[in-house]
Amino acid sequence: MYTCFVMALIWACRKSGDNKPPAGPTPYTISLPAHFPQPVYDLSRNPPTVEGVALGRRLFYDPRLSRDSTISCGFCHQQFAAFAHFDHALSHGIDNRNGFRSVPSLFNLLWQKDFMWDGGVNHLDIQPLTPISDANEMGEDLGRLIARLNADKKYRSMFDGAFGPGEINSQKLFRALSQFMATMNSFNAKYDSVLTHKAQFSPDEQAGYAIFQAKCAACHKEPLFTDGSFRNNGLPYNEFLNDAGRMRITNSTGDYLKFRVPSLRNIIKSPPYMHDGRFYDIYDVFEHYSSGIEQTPTIDPIVKNGIPLSQEEQRQLYFFLTTLTDHSFINNKSLSEILIYN
Amino acid sequence: MKPCYLIFTLLICCMACKKDLIPKKEGNFKLNFEHRVDTSLLKLGTTTYKNPSAESYTVTAFKYYISNVYLVKMDNSLLRLPVTYHLVDESKPESKSILLLAPQGEYRAIGFKLGVDSSRNVSGAQTDALDPVLGMFWSWNSGYIMAKMEGKSPVSAAPDKTLTFHVGGFKGPFNAVQDIRIQTPISITVGPDREPAVTFRTDLNKWFGPPNIVSFATTATIHSPGEAAWKISVNYKNMFRITNVTDL
Numbered sequence: 001m002y003t004c005f006v007m008a009l010i011w012a013c014r015k016s017g018d019n020k021p022p023a024g025p026t027p028y029t030i031s032l033p034a035h036f037p038q039p040v041y042d043l044s045r046n047p048p049t050v051e052g053v054a055l056g057r058r059l060f061y062d063p064r065l066s067r068d069s070t071i072s073c074g075f076c077h078q079q080f081a082a083f084a085h086f087d088h089a090l091s092h093g094i095d096n097r098n099g100f101r102s103v104p105s106l107f108n109l110l111w112q113k114d115f116m117w118d119g120g121v122n123h124l125d126i127q128p129l130t131p132i133s134d135a136n137e138m139g140e141d142l143g144r145l146i147a148r149l150n151a152d153k154k155y156r157s158m159f160d161g162a163f164g165p166g167e168i169n170s171q172k173l174f175r176a177l178s179q180f181m182a183t184m185n186s187f188n189a190k191y192d193s194v195l196t197h198k199a200q201f202s203p204d205e206q207a208g209y210a211i212f213q214a215k216c217a218a219c220h221k222e223p224l225f226t227d228g229s230f231r232n233n234g235l236p237y238n239e240f241l242n243d244a245g246r247m248r249i250t251n252s253t254g255d256y257l258k259f260r261v262p263s264l265r266n267i268i269k270s271p272p273y274m275h276d277g278r279f280y281d282i283y284d285v286f287e288h289y290s291s292g293i294e295q296t297p298t299i300d301p302i303v304k305n306g307i308p309l310s311q312e313e314q315r316q317l318y319f320f321l322t323t324l325t326d327h328s329f330i331n332n333k334s335l336s337e338i339l340i341y342n
Numbered sequence: 343m344k345p346c347y348l349i350f351t352l353l354i355c356c357m358a359c360k361k362d363l364i365p366k367k368e369g370n371f372k373l374n375f376e377h378r379v380d381t382s383l384l385k386l387g388t389t390t391y392k393n394p395s396a397e398s399y400t401v402t403a404f405k406y407y408i409s410n411v412y413l414v415k416m417d418n419s420l421l422r423l424p425v426t427y428h429l430v431d432e433s434k435p436e437s438k439s440i441l442l443l444a445p446q447g448e449y450r451a452i453g454f455k456l457g458v459d460s461s462r463n464v465s466g467a468q469t470d471a472l473d474p475v476l477g478m479f480w481s482w483n484s485g486y487i488m489a490k491m492e493g494k495s496p497v498s499a500a501p502d503k504t505l506t507f508h509v510g511g512f513k514g515p516f517n518a519v520q521d522i523r524i525q526t527p528i529s530i531t532v533g534p535d536r537e538p539a540v541t542f543r544t545d546l547n548k549w550f551g552p553p554n555i556v557s558f559a560t561t562a563t564i565h566s567p568g569e570a571a572w573k574i575s576v577n578y579k580n581m582f583r584i585t586n587v588t589d590l
Contacts, residue, residue, distance in 0.1 A: 045466075122484040125466030129474055129481040143475045170475050174467035249483050251568045 025049035025162055028179070032110075033187040035195055035223055039110035041124050041182065048179040051162040056180025058158065059173065062340050065145060066138035068094050073131065073177075074337050076103045080330055082266035083107065083184065089277030093137040100136075100241050102277035104262065105270045107186040107329065111224055117259045117275040119230055120249045124181065125174045146170055184335060186265050187223075190323040195223070201323065208320025215289075215307050216264070216317075219300075225264040225324065231300040232257045234293035238276055245275070256298050265324045282321065286314040367446040369532040372539035373411075375430050375438045376585070377404060379546045386432055393550040395557045399495035399505060404546060405431040406489035406578075407458050407471070407478070413444055414451035416529065421445065427458060427471040429478065430544075446533040451526060452540060456579070457488030457519035460512040485510050485567060488518050489578060491549060498562035505558060507549065509574045511567025518567065518575035522582055530589050541586035548581035549574055 028048040032039065059065065063072040071094055077083040083106035085091065091099035101117050115121040121130055131137040132145065149155045149168045159168045162176060193199035201209060212220075221227040230246045237257070246255035259275045273279040279288065289307040293299070309317065329335075377384035379391040379401070390398050409427045412420050423444055431437045462472060463485045472479075478487045491507040498505055511518045530538040550556040554573040564570050 116482075120483040121481070122464050123466040126474065126479075126481070126484060129479070133481050143477075146475055169469055170473050171467040171469045178466075251566075 024164065025051040028053050028183075030110075030182055030185070032185075033192070033223075035192070036108075036111065036187060037224075040113045041110040041178075043110070043182065046125070046175045046178055048182055049162060051158070052176050052179040053183055055158045055162045056176040056178070057335075058338060058340065059177055060180055061337050064148065064340075065132055065140065066094050067140040067144075070094055071138050073128065076131075076137075077106050079332075079335055079337065080269070081105065082186070082270045082326075082330055084270035086270070087272070087280075089272050091137060093134070094139045097136045097139075099134070100243060101275050102272060104260075105266060106181065107184050107265065107326075108224060108263065109181050109184065113228060118246045118249050119260060125171075125178050128174060128177045129170075142170055146173065149173065184329075186326040186329040188328045189265065189326040192223075192326075194323070202319065204316050204319040205323050208316035208318070209323075211309070211313050211317050212320050215309070218302055219261045220264045226261045229261055230255065230258040231261055231302075232296060232298040233259075233289075234295070234299050234303045235274060235276075235278070235288070236292070236294040237296070238278070241276055243276065254298060257296055258298060264321060266326055266330065268318075268322050268325055269330060282318060283314060286317065290314075367534065368443050369446055369534055370441055370537045371444055371530065371532050372537060373408070373440040373442065373452070374539055374541040374586075375440075375544050376541060377432050377438070377544050377546065384432060384546060391547070393495075393547060393556070393558065394552070395550065395555060395559075397495055397497045397558045399493050399558060401432075401491065401493040401546065403433065403490060403492040405429055405433075405478070406456060407486065408440065408454050408456065409458055410455040411440075411442060412453045413447075413449040413532075414453065414523070416448050416450055418450075420453070421447070421449070425459075427462070429471045429476060444532045448529050448531045449526070450529050451523055453521065453523035455519050456522050456575075457510075458486040458512070459519060460517070462486070463512045480508075480510060480566075483566065485512055488520075488575065491546065495558040495562065497557075497559040499559070500562040504562065506563045506565055507574060508565040509571045509578075511571050513567070516567060516569055516572035518572050520575050520579040522579065524582060524584055526584055526587050528587050528589060530587060536590060538590060539586075539588040540584055541588075542582045543585045545581050545583070549578045551577050553577065 026049055028050045030043065030048055061072050061074040063069050063075065065072060076085045076091055078086055080086065085103035089102055091101060091103045093099060104117065109124055115124070115127045116130065121127045129142065132140055133142060146168060155168065159172055163172045190199055194201055219227055219229065219231060244256055246258040247253065268282060271280050271282070273282065273285050279285050286309050289303060290309040291306060293303055293306050382391065384401060384404060386401055386403070388400060390400055392398050407427060407429055410425055412422045415421055421444070423442060428440050429437060458472065462468060478490065480487060487508045487510040489509045491505070493505040494503050495505050496503060500506070509518050526540060530540065532538060554577050556574065561570070564574065
């Protein structure tokens with residue numbers, strides 16, 4: 001009898017659910033490549049789950065995140081273009097509006113410490129707020145969007161599944177989007193296979209790699225192919241856009257005309273190039289560095305005197321850059337667009 | 343007999359599971375905020391006020407963050423309360439009264455940050471008072487708007503003669519988060535069964551100087567971090583005054 005009571009006591013003190021199969025969302029393991037540095041994003045503060053990633057994917061492709069239900073995140077961030085906007089110089093938005101910069105490609109965001117061409121956004125979680133609320137992009141008020149999600153039965157149940165029952169708030173919205181974006185990683189290009197001794201460069205690619213290391217790698221640092229810095233790369237000033245670049249964020253004249261150094265991964269798949277999408281062909285980019293540098297006070301010392309590239313070097317560099325195309329990434333079915341009917 | 347024994351054991355069982363049986367020696371205290379322009383009570387909408395440069399204006403929105411509240415003990419040591427964030431908003435009467443929990447004791451001053459500390463400006467999506475849905479977060483240049491005043495003035499050169507003062511910025515020399523510390527005229531005693539209350543009078547006109555005199559004819563819009571926003575924050579650092587302490 002006494003044993004029975006002791007048993008009851010122990011049972012009563014147990015935390016509920018110990019004997020049941022684990023309720024709640026299923027953890028989602030994100031595989032990180034061994035040859036990359038430690039991610040900047042702290043996954044332990046927003047642990048990805050199967051349900052959260054699926055919810056984030058639905059949100060990413062749902063045009064109802066925009067004011068007039070026409071523009072989803074995936075509208076401008078196309079998978080086949082490494083989530084850049086293929087063939088579009090400037091970002092598009094609702095009501096036939098245009099933004100004033102090009103759509104950046106999206107991948108390896110876990111390693112990025114700030115976002116946008118000018119680095120104005122300091123955390124992946126709040127990055128989506130910018131396109132959602134920008135009048136030239138999705139043009140929606142965050143409060144209205146949260147109310148719309150709360151009124152939607154399907155979203156209510158998906159949010160409950162990912163984050164536990166309760167009202168949908170902006171933190172859950174942003175964390176779900178981050179969970180999906182945390183799965184958009186590109187580290188299986190031919191370059192990576194060569195690095196991990198599973199493949200070999202062709203002679204042209206090898207020659208291009210040597211040119212890259214000598215002339216490009218100072219800013220486009222391996223293995224992410226960007227050093228995350230902001231630089232003035234000598235682009236002739238675009239007087240129609242009057243874009244001050246990073247100075248808009250820091251108010252420092254030293255940052256005038258400086259923009260993020262973009263990653264070169266998947267670069268051949270994501271034209272046009274530069275913050276204003278002015279170059280549609282990668283050879284135009286080569287020519288710019290070789291002979292098109294405009295001198296302004298904040299010009300980066302590395303490009304100040306130009307980076308001469310002969311026709312042959314340009315050809316070889318092109319071959320090397322094609323080894324940065326990650327076919328498993330741009331064809332990854334778990335990242336592809338889903339059509340949303342209800 | 344047997345059922346009785348069972349109930350008794352279950353009671354013990356329940357008590358054993360309770361985390362803490364010792365009552366905590368804590369008490370509530372309240373911070374009340376009363377918004378004025380000089381001596382007149384602030385009324386949103388059509389009431390006309392005059393700034394220190396004698397320019398008339400009306401107010402449509404007035405809100406600011408209070409966070410990181412601390413109390414000063416009688417021996418002048420600081421007692422930092424668990425960090426909380428509150429958006430005091432003239433349009434929401436209930437937001438103008440903040441209820442806090444503090445350890446029992448006697449205190450001679452109150453301090454807080456007017457704004458949101460830098461760590462919460464760089465930590466991603468937040469909830470409650472810090473939810474960006476409240477319109478107090480800059481999306482294009484991440485960071486909280488620490489304090490916001492909107493209105494109209496006939497001398498404003500902005501479209502529709504609006505006034506827009508969105509003050510923020512948490513970096514470098516133009517950090518707009520201001521540390522406020524105010525001595526209470528009488529000490530306040532916190533403890534069980536007590537609820538002392540301190541009433542602050544918040545004077546909106548202090549925003550426009552001194553020390554940095556703001557004329558609406560030349561400055562009607564501030565909506566980015568930087569020197570101009572910081573100068574306003576240096577002004578509004580002086581906007582609080584304790585007008586009443588209820589030590590009951």
